[in-house]
Amino acid sequence: MEDSEYQRVEAPPRSEDALDRRGFIRMLGAASVPLMAQACASDPDREVPLELERFRGTNPPASVEVQVRRARKNQPILAKAEHLSIDPALTAYLGLGDQCRVLRGEDSYALYTVGQLRSENSETRVRMGMQARSRLGTTDTFDAILSTTVVAEGLSDQEAKDLSEFVERLVDDGQSQSFIALAPHGGFIERHTDDQAELMQSLLADQGASSWLCKGYREGGGAYERWHITSTDISPNSFPGLDLIADRGFAYALSFHGTSLPLVVVGGGGPQWLREGVREVIAGVLAGSGIEVCLSAEVDLYPGDNPGNIVNWLTAGGAGGVQLEQSLPARELYGLAIAEALAEYYAQLL
Template identity: 45%
Template sequence: MSEAEAEVQGEFIERLEDDGHHQRLVVLAPHGGAIESHTDRQAEQVYASLGSHDSTLWACKGWRPAGNAYRAWHISSGDLSVHSFPLLGSLGARRFRWAVSFHGYRGPDVLIGGRAPALLKSDVRNAVARALHGSGVRVRIADPGERYSGESASNLVNRLTVDAAGGIQIEQSRHPRKLYGDAVAAAVSEVCKSWIAADARR
């Protein structure tokens, strides 16, 4: 089913772009379409910027003609199972160096979480903060134990990485997703490129 058909019919689709081999970066958007709007476009932008040699894209998109796609299709990141998503299942045995996942939430800030090292989260925070300079949107690293911190090892963004220690979760309210989504994605792309380049020099 095409994306256009799924939107008209109020359906849910899964997409994967992957060369089947590399283990560098996986970019995730589990709640795309109208579930958490614009997050799938951000993930696609990062993947397009980095290319298939250095990145993999996994996204799901859901719609409902009368609205409430979130209620119909949202599955928490800790509950996403490789047994329920065939394309995700093809990644289940692989462990990536890093994973970045785009999300939407109702908090006021752009929140950077996950189990990646503090330095990597700081890189993302600083890059996104520069991209949003002057917008009035605050960008911060999630506090330990904070809701939406993405720190659980069962969270998909962590689960797909080596030792569940390379995940970056980006939570955004509707305002920055709608008005600055491209700028956020571009900032994340540049950070990921720098990580991959530095890793290649080691």
């Protein structure tokens, strides 16, 4: 398969006892949003992923001229650097919880999540907090283009790098529900995490393993600021490849991430025995390196157990996800060894 393409396949029929993503959200009591025509730390304020209960597939491609204004003091998006609010009229193109690009200029653009629907005097008025506006190089108000096209299609990895772009990659046979390796912040966002996910999938290919990842680049630095979307916010409505597997219900999912802290943290919504097993495997790889490997509860960091975290809702019943937060030395010096050892561990479970 060429690296400029992901495999488009139909998901197989679900078994009667399988719980799909939308069914899982209904079980949690999530409400749907009416439609007119959307480091890696989990967002503690969102216990129920409302954005996932939707009645359409990926968002239609659209670009709209908007006016970006300051968030009001009572808006929940005020202090969120990755969030914005839109007028309900714009739900013709995307909805609550979906991602979009906002372009202020030729080299001033970034990804955002719709964190609130707010009625405005102008249907094209968008609001952001100061941190969110700063990602586009200003704290002032400005005119911009809002685009529902989140990932660039038809680009190889090298072309994406040359163009400072953001691409999505899916490797999937269209039916397996065994295991998926994830790296939503690959490329230059959280370096080497995509290499880990790709290697793990290839080593477990005979067991039907899949992988889904994104690669974001920016010449001169700043890929994290431009392309990072928190794991609890990622919406399949904005990622065509992810939408293909959103209701699959994998037995296990493992998500590779990066942290600036000097340690490795194992979290996720999976059972205790699974997280402990993953920690033991990684600790074996890192023995003698001086890099500490902890469960999230031991350090009160990166729990990764939010039902809205992609590593959880991609698994059957939300019960098979493990999230890894890894220091740069762990990724840079031991990343592939970690992935290889974890592949051997999961091979015994599949």
